[in-house]
Amino acid sequence: MRELGGFDYIIVGAGSAGCVLANRLSASGGHKVLLLEAGGRDTNPWIHVPLGYGKLFRDKSVNWLFETEPQAELNQRRISQPRGKVLGGSSSINGLVYMRGQREDYDQWRQMGAVGWSFDDVLPYFQKAERQSRGGDDYHGVDGPLPVSDQSEPHPLCDAFITACEQAGHPRNDDFNGAVQEGAGYYQTTSHRGVRVSAAVAYLNPARGRPNLTIVTNAHASRILFERRRATGVEWRRGDETWRAQADGEVILSAGAIGSPHLMQISGIGPAALLKSRGVAPLHDVVGVGENLQDHLQVRMVFECTRPITFNDDLASPWRTMLVGLRYVMQRRGPLTVSAGYAGGFFRTDSALASPDIQVHFINFSTSKMGDALHRFSGFTASSCQLRPESRGYVRLKSADPFDAPAINPNYLGTDGDRRSTVAGIKLLRRIMRGPALEPFVKLEREPGPDVxxxxxxxxxxRQAGSSLYHPTCTARMGEDPGAVVDSRLRVRGLDKLRVVDGSIMPFVISGNTHAAIVMIGEKAADMILADATRANTAHAA
Known part of the structure; x- marks a missing residue:
């Protein structure tokens, strides 16, 4: 056992929220902060090329390479759950789409008992984080660490898709993160001048030189340390060595919706019967730890293009591939700057709905499965995702071994409502894709095909083709009811000096891509943690 010493705050996980916390909690110089990351440094060059995420789907050096349990409603298939195992976490390997979700999401969080988490409460933290390339307004900030940029250039397929949406009766929307989310347009990205800006680049790099911030990579957390019901530190493995550090202030879990509940469970926090059955002595019986998992399911449609204008065509030609690389190196433009959604939209499958229930991602290439080689034909893809799934699943430890990946079960399509909404989303998307504006570009609907x-x-x-959109959340959900894991200040209920700050605290998954919301959670949590410390010091002095 090796000792690293004492810190005010120990943060487990250097992902979207953990990097924010490391920066904000160490900014004053008055707090000693330790940041632990199971992965290594973000030196892989493909991390920093936006379209490089395709190279990272199966790269175990930066990716946990999780898989779900066999999914009953998806023909018993195991679904890939890539999660970042590197500085920046999943923000270093994600698709770069900047999306906040809907006002209604956060207002409903508040209605479910999450005091202080309405849209009006969280908007200032979105603005605080953001450096919007278009300038500031009532919804956007310009002074934050996280750049939010437009796509480097338009594409004729994307333009045709947006026009086809308008022809189908959907409005154009040039700002999905403004007054309304509904409509079709180009996605904005967390990049700057054609380079990915992960949470590590945005928040951690500016803080690296601070003497009160210690960053330890390749540190696999194995246990939270306790004295009775007070968290006092963290134990981790680094190579063949076991280390520990003491937290005089708080232990903060930011290991994500899979990592945070798993670490709690192997530390004795969770459903007592489950822990006992896996050889872990229960310390604190919390039935909600690891339960309520939600994720977005996407179903892709693949089209063959009438013209050789897709990224498939670029990579099929050595000459064009070279030009793509040269354009990126010289101009930071072209296909390598594109996010996982080039264009897209948010739509209502029923006009009676108050807000969109379907998200579409449109991209100018096609593949059988993310991470696979692109198709040999000229192809492009449009996917439909149900925004507000009813289904809930779980993350549960399989054993007491911290290196044994947990059982992950999102329970995709687990309700009749989810099945109906997913089918309705494909029907809506198909109507758009058969519109006049896209007719000159569509040679053939390859998947699912006109016979379906x-x-x-x-x-x-x-059921055959559905896959994750990589948004696991809700496994340590926030609320004031007995099933909630953390309270509205993200403190684990029934324990002292332990918080969870990541996507696992969401009461339900937001309506869109989750990175921006998790950065916001980190920003808001940092303010709460510092405010609570000030109050405690004032009370102690009195």
Missing amino acids: ESDAEILAYC
């Missing part, structure tokens, strides 16, 4: 028409046939295709 009835609701039953579409559902069968969804």
